[in-house]
Amino acid sequence: MPLPRMILSAALPLALLTVAGCAEPFQANVARFQALPVPQGQTFAIEPINARNEGGLEFAQYAGLVSQRLQAYGYRPAEAGAKAALMVQLDYGVDKGVQKVVSRATPPFGPYGFGYGPYGYGRRWGYGSAFYYGWDSFAYDPWFDRQVDSYTVYTSFVNMTIIRADGQHVFEGKAKARSLDDSLTILVPKLIEAMFTNFPGQSGEEVKITVAPPAKGKN
Secondary structure (H helix, E strand, O other): OOHHHHHHHOOOOHHHHHHHOOOOOEEEEEEEEEOOOOOOOOEEEEEEOOHHHOOOHHHHHHHHHHHHHHHHOOOEEOOOOOOOOEEEEEEEEEOOOEEEEEEEEEOOEEOOEEOOOOOOOOOOOOOOOOOOOOOOOHHHOOOOEEEEEEEEEEEEEEEEEEEEOOOOEEEEEEEEEEEOOOOHHHHHHHHHHHHOOOOOOOOOEEEEEEEOOOOOOOO
């Protein structure tokens, strides 16, 4: 691949590219509204908002992550058959994605840099040129190649609501992120971690949360 094309291909939105890999930081937008009681060992149970997830193994895995987080903050899972003081409703998903197309001008190479003619046309690498600080509007030259990049951007989400036994909502949270990956097994745990960063958060505030990549050797 010619050098300019390699450079231009690498210029895809970095914020999205980093989300696609598990070795890079993950960014999510998190909005929370809360009136949670001070943790004093109140019991909780977790159920799906979407009925199709009822009894599902995938849902159970994500619910387990939420349970670990709540216990770390001082709440307790309700025993089987016992009525919980707090009901935690959980939902998650990812959309079908939106295709993005970016078109760029790509100059061809000459023998002394890139461009046309024996001495190049436009910029030349490595030494001064009359053209280096002069006219450089490659994008408007009809002789230059056009490179078209196409990629799909997905939006994923985790919604969590906590309701007291009397039906009063005490927490409503939404975490969402954009990525080039639509794998729920990768995205949902990261969104849950973002949701519980500085939990329960300031009510009514939407913040951008950055989740650090896992340690080397872990994924």
